[in-house]
Amino acid sequence: MAVDIKIPALGESITSGIIAAWHVKEGDFVEKDQVIFELETDKITSEGLAESAGKISLKAEEGDEVEIGQVVAVIDDSAAAPAASGKTEEKAEVSKEEAKAEPAPAKTDKATPDETQSPAVRRLAAETGIDPAKVDGSGKGGRVTKGDMLAAGEKPAAAPAPSASTPAAPATAPASDEGRTSRKKLTPLRKKIAERLVAATNEAALLTTFNEVDMSAVMNLRKQHQEKFVERYGVKLGFMSFFVKAVVNALQAVPDLNTQLDGDYVIQNHFYDIGVAVGSDKGLMVPVVRDCDEKNFATIEQDIIGYAKAARSGKIKLEDISGGVFTISNGGIYGSMLSTPLLNMPQTGILGLHNITERAVVINGEIVARPMMYLALSYDHRVVDGKGAVTFLVKVKEAIEDPTKLLFGV
Amino acid sequence: MADYDLLVIGSGPGGYVAAIRGAQLGMKTALVEKDSHLGGTCLNVGCIPSKALLHSTEIYHFLHERGDAHGIKVGKLTSDIPALMKRKDGVVDQLRNGVTSLIKARKIDVLKGIGSFQGEGKVNVEGAEGGKTVTATNIIIATGSVPVELPFMKFDGDVIVSSTEGIAFDKIPKKLVVVGGGAIGLELGSVWSRLGSEVTIVEMLPQIAGAVDKDVSKLAERLFKKQGMKFELGAKVTGVVKEGKKSFLTAEKNGKELKFEADKILVAVGRKPTTAGLHADKGGIELDEKGRVKIDSHFRTSAKGVYAIGDVVSGPMLAHKAEEEGVACVELIAGKGGHVNYDVIPNVVYTEPEIASVGIGEDLAKEQDIEVNVGKFPLIANGRAIATDATDGFVKVIADKKTDKLLGVQIIAKGASELIAAAVTHMEYGGSAEDLGRTIHAHPTMAESMKEAGLSVSKTAIHSM
Numbered sequence: 001m002a003v004d005i006k007i008p009a010l011g012e013s014i015t016s017g018i019i020a021a022w023h024v025k026e027g028d029f030v031e032k033d034q035v036i037f038e039l040e041t042d043k044i045t046s047e048g049l050a051e052s053a054g055k056i057s058l059k060a061e062e063g064d065e066v067e068i069g070q071v072v073a074v075i076d077d078s079a080a081a082p083a084a085s086g087k088t089e090e091k092a093e094v095s096k097e098e099a100k101a102e103p104a105p106a107k108t109d110k111a112t113p114d115e116t117q118s119p120a121v122r123r124l125a126a127e128t129g130i131d132p133a134k135v136d137g138s139g140k141g142g143r144v145t146k147g148d149m150l151a152a153g154e155k156p157a158a159a160p161a162p163s164a165s166t167p168a169a170p171a172t173a174p175a176s177d178e179g180r181t182s183r184k185k186l187t188p189l190r191k192k193i194a195e196r197l198v199a200a201t202n203e204a205a206l207l208t209t210f211n212e213v214d215m216s217a218v219m220n221l222r223k224q225h226q227e228k229f230v231e232r233y234g235v236k237l238g239f240m241s242f243f244v245k246a247v248v249n250a251l252q253a254v255p256d257l258n259t260q261l262d263g264d265y266v267i268q269n270h271f272y273d274i275g276v277a278v279g280s281d282k283g284l285m286v287p288v289v290r291d292c293d294e295k296n297f298a299t300i301e302q303d304i305i306g307y308a309k310a311a312r313s314g315k316i317k318l319e320d321i322s323g324g325v326f327t328i329s330n331g332g333i334y335g336s337m338l339s340t341p342l343l344n345m346p347q348t349g350i351l352g353l354h355n356i357t358e359r360a361v362v363i364n365g366e367i368v369a370r371p372m373m374y375l376a377l378s379y380d381h382r383v384v385d386g387k388g389a390v391t392f393l394v395k396v397k398e399a400i401e402d403p404t405k406l407l408f409g410v
Numbered sequence: 411m412a413d414y415d416l417l418v419i420g421s422g423p424g425g426y427v428a429a430i431r432g433a434q435l436g437m438k439t440a441l442v443e444k445d446s447h448l449g450g451t452c453l454n455v456g457c458i459p460s461k462a463l464l465h466s467t468e469i470y471h472f473l474h475e476r477g478d479a480h481g482i483k484v485g486k487l488t489s490d491i492p493a494l495m496k497r498k499d500g501v502v503d504q505l506r507n508g509v510t511s512l513i514k515a516r517k518i519d520v521l522k523g524i525g526s527f528q529g530e531g532k533v534n535v536e537g538a539e540g541g542k543t544v545t546a547t548n549i550i551i552a553t554g555s556v557p558v559e560l561p562f563m564k565f566d567g568d569v570i571v572s573s574t575e576g577i578a579f580d581k582i583p584k585k586l587v588v589v590g591g592g593a594i595g596l597e598l599g600s601v602w603s604r605l606g607s608e609v610t611i612v613e614m615l616p617q618i619a620g621a622v623d624k625d626v627s628k629l630a631e632r633l634f635k636k637q638g639m640k641f642e643l644g645a646k647v648t649g650v651v652k653e654g655k656k657s658f659l660t661a662e663k664n665g666k667e668l669k670f671e672a673d674k675i676l677v678a679v680g681r682k683p684t685t686a687g688l689h690a691d692k693g694g695i696e697l698d699e700k701g702r703v704k705i706d707s708h709f710r711t712s713a714k715g716v717y718a719i720g721d722v723v724s725g726p727m728l729a730h731k732a733e734e735e736g737v738a739c740v741e742l743i744a745g746k747g748g749h750v751n752y753d754v755i756p757n758v759v760y761t762e763p764e765i766a767s768v769g770i771g772e773d774l775a776k777e778q779d780i781e782v783n784v785g786k787f788p789l790i791a792n793g794r795a796i797a798t799d800a801t802d803g804f805v806k807v808i809a810d811k812k813t814d815k816l817l818g819v820q821i822i823a824k825g826a827s828e829l830i831a832a833a834v835t836h837m838e839y840g841g842s843a844e845d846l847g848r849t850i851h852a853h854p855t856m857a858e859s860m861k862e863a864g865l866s867v868s869k870t871a872i873h874s875m
Contacts, residue, residue, distance in 0.1 A: 147814065
C-alpha cells in the first residue's frame with residue numbers, strides 16, 4: 001500500500017514552506033520515523049518524518065514551495081526491506097534494482113526539469129535558477145514563455161546568445177571587480193522575509209508615530225525587586241515584561257490596534273498574544289507570548305527567555321511564532337536611537353523600542369538628567385486612525401513612567 | 411417552436427463544419443445549399459480541384475525538366491487533358507461524398523435552394539421544386555464569396571474567365587494571360603504553364619504573392635520566370651480588344667500601353683462576399699461598405715439570432731479561417747468559449763516551390779516599428795532538399811528582439827504548406843525562436859530548415875553561416 005507523506009499543519013498563519021533538503025533519494029528504503037526532509041518556512045525550519053517504512057518516491061524537489069497538506073512523497077510500504085547490510089550505498093543499489101523489477105512503481109519525476117515547459121524556458125530555468133512555476137505565464141492557458149522568463153530575470157534584452165566565440169560576461173561586472181564582490185543566493189528563509197517585508201510596505205498604509213519615555217520608574221523598580229525576583233523565579237526582571245504589560249493595557253484602551261484587515265472586513269481580536277522580536281542567525285524571529293493579559297511579569301519573562309534560547313538553537317516551533325496580534329521589536333539592544341518598524345502582517349501595529357540614554361529633560365521647570373527612550377509605533381492607517389495610534393503610544397508611555405497604573409488598569 | 415435550433419446558409423468549409431459542430435452539441439441543424447453539391451467553392455471549384463491539377467502537372471513538369479537528370483527515361487512525354495481533368499473530378503467527387511455522408515451521419519437536414527431572409531428567424535429556401543419557409547432560433551450566414559469581375563471586361567465564359575473555368579479548360583490554351591499575381595493567379599498560371607501554355611501574369615502591385623516579404627516574393631518571381639512564366643508587375647489592366655479572331659488584354663504601365671495576345675484571359679483579382687439573394691435587408695442584417703456582413707467579436711450580425719462567418723465577413727478569405735470561425739461561432743451560440751486566434755492564420759500559395767507564411771513578416775515589422783531579429787536558412791544547406799532536388803527557397807523566422815517570441819515565419823520551399831504547421835503550433839503557444847530551434851526534427855527532412863532558421867535568429871544555426 002502506498003502511504004502519502006504530506007506537509008503537516010504547522011500553525012494557523014503558515015500555509016506553505018520550502019523543501020530545504022531531502023535526506024533520502026528517490027527509491028530509497030526508509031525506516032518509520034526516519035527524518036526524510038527538511039522544511040523551511042518563513043520563520044522556522046522543521047523536519048519531516050517517514051510515517052511508515054518502505055520504498056520512497058519523491059514528489060517534490062529541493063527548493064520547491066509546498067503547501068500544507070501537499071503530498072511530497074509516497075512510501076510504498078509493501079516493498080520489502082533490503083537485506084540488512086549496514087551500508088547505505090548498498091542499500092541504495094538494492095532498492096534501485098527493485099524499482100526496475102517492479103512493473104509499475106509509483107513513478108515520479110526525478111530531478112528533471114518540467115517537460116511541459118518549452119525548451120527555451122527549460123534552458124533559462126536551468127541557467128538562471130528562476131522557477132517557471134513561479135513566473136506569471138502570458139502564453140496560452142497561462143503558459144510561461146521565454147519572454148516571461150527573460151522578464152522575470154529582469155535581464156537586459158540580450159535575447160539570444162551572441163555568436164561571438166567569447167563567453168558572455170555580465171556587462172556590469174568588469175574583470176577588475178573580481179574578488180571585490182561576491183554573489184550568494186538568498187536562502188529561502190531570507191527570500192520569504194524579503195517578500196513579507198515588501199508586502200507590508202506595499203499593502204499597508206504605513207505610518208509611524210513617536211514619543212519618548214522616562215525609564216526612571218521602571219529602572220528603580222527593577223533595582224528594588226531584582227534580587228528577590230531572580231531568587232523566586234529564576235529569571236531576571238527585564239524591561240520587556242513591563243512593555244508587554246503596558247502594550248496589553250494600551251490595546252485594551254485602543255482596541256483598533258488589536259485587529260487585522262481581511263478584505264472588506266476588520267477582524268477584532270479579543271485576546272492578547274504579543275509577539276516579541278528576537279534575533280537569531282537565521283534572521284529575526286517573533287515568538288508569541290500567549291494571553292499576556294492573564295500572565296504576570298515572571299511568567300512573561302520566563303516565556304521570553306525560553307523563546308530566546310530556542311531561537312538561538314534553532315528549536316523554535318512553528319506554533320511558537322504564529323498567531324500574534326501585536327509585535328514589540330527592540331532595536332535598542334543593538335544601540336538604535338530611533339527607527340520606524342515595519343508591520344508584521346497581517347497585524348496592524350508594531351511597537352519599536354530603542355536604546356536608553358541619559359538626556360537632559362525639563363521637569364517642574366528644572367533641567368535634569370533622566371534615562372530616556374524613544375518609542376515608535378508603526379500602524380496600518382487603513383484600520384487605525386491617528387488619534388487611536390497616538391493615544392495608544394501615550395498610554396504605553398504613561399504606564400512605563402508610572403507602572404502602578406498597570407496595577408489598577410488606568 | 412422553431413423548426414431548427416441552427417440553420418446554416420451555405421455548405422462550404424465554414425458552413426458544413428459549423429453544421430457538424432452544431433449537431434455534435436445537440437442542436438437540431440439544417441444546412442442550406444443552392445448548388446447541387448455540398449462543399450462550396452473550396453471543394454468544388456477552388457482549393458481542392460486546383461490542388462489535384464497542381465499535383466499532376468508538377469509531376470509532369472518535373473519529369474519533363476528533371477527526368478533525365480534523375481535517370482528516368484520516359485520517351486516522349488505527353489499530357490492527356492481529359493484524363494487529367496477526370497482525375498481531378500474524381501478527387502472532388504470523393505470529397506463531396508465524404509462531406510455528404512458526414513452530414514447525413516450527423517442527421518443534419520440538407521435544404522437545397524437559395525436561402526433568403528423573411529424576417530426574424532425566418533428563412534425561405536427557394537429550390538428547384540419550389541419554395542419553403544423554415545424557422546430557426548440561430549441562423550449562420552456562411553455564403554462565402556465569388557470571383558470579382560472587372561466591370562470593363564466581364565466574364566464571358568469563353569475568353570474572359572474566372573478560376574471556376576480556369577480549372578476546367580478542355581484543352582491547353584496556347585497563350586494564357588492571368589490578371590492578378592496572388593495565390594489563385596500563380597497557382598492556375600503554374601498549372602497551365604507546366605502543361606505548355608505561354609503564361610503571362612499581369613499584376614497591379616509591384617510584387618507577386620500578396621503580402622509576403624520582398625525577398626520571398628522576389629525569389630518566387632525569379633523561380634517562376636525560370637519555369638517559363640512571364641510577369642508584368644505594376645501594370646494596370648485597361649480592357650480587352652478583339653482583332654479579328656484574336657483577343658488582346660490591354661494594360662498600362664508607367665504611362666505606356668501594353669498589349670498581350672491571349673487565348674484565355676483568367677481574371678483572378680480577388681473575391682467578393684456573396685450576399686445576393688440573401689435579402690439581408692429583410693432580415694435586418696447590416697452590411698459594411700465592402701458588402702461584407704457586419705459582425706461583432708462573437709460573429710453576431712445586427713439581427714437577433716443571426717450570425718455570419720467565413721468569406722462573407724471581414725478577414726482573410728481562407729477555408730481554414732472559415733472553418734475555425736464556424737466552430738467558434740457555434741460554440742459561442744452554445745454558451746461555450748469558442749475563439750479564433752487571428753494572429754496565427756497561415757496563408758499558402760501552392761506553387762512549386764510553395765510559399766507559406768504566418769504572422770507578421772520582416773517588412774511589416776519594419777513598417778510598424780516592431781524591433782525584430784530575423785533568422786534565415788537556405789534550403790541549399792539542407793540535406794533532404796539536395797537529395798530531393800528541391801533546393802530552391804529558404805525559411806525565414808521573425809522573432810521579437812526583446813522576448814525572442816515568434817512573430818512570424820515565411821517559407822518558400824517545396825512542401826512549405828506542411829512545414830508551416832509547426833510554426834503555427836509554436837506561435838499558438840507563445841513559443842520563441844529558440845523553442846523552435848531546440849525542438850528535435852527528424853533527419854534528414856526539409857523541416858530541419860525550420861529548426862535551423864529558428865537557431866539562425868540567434869546566429870547559432872549549425873548548417874549555415
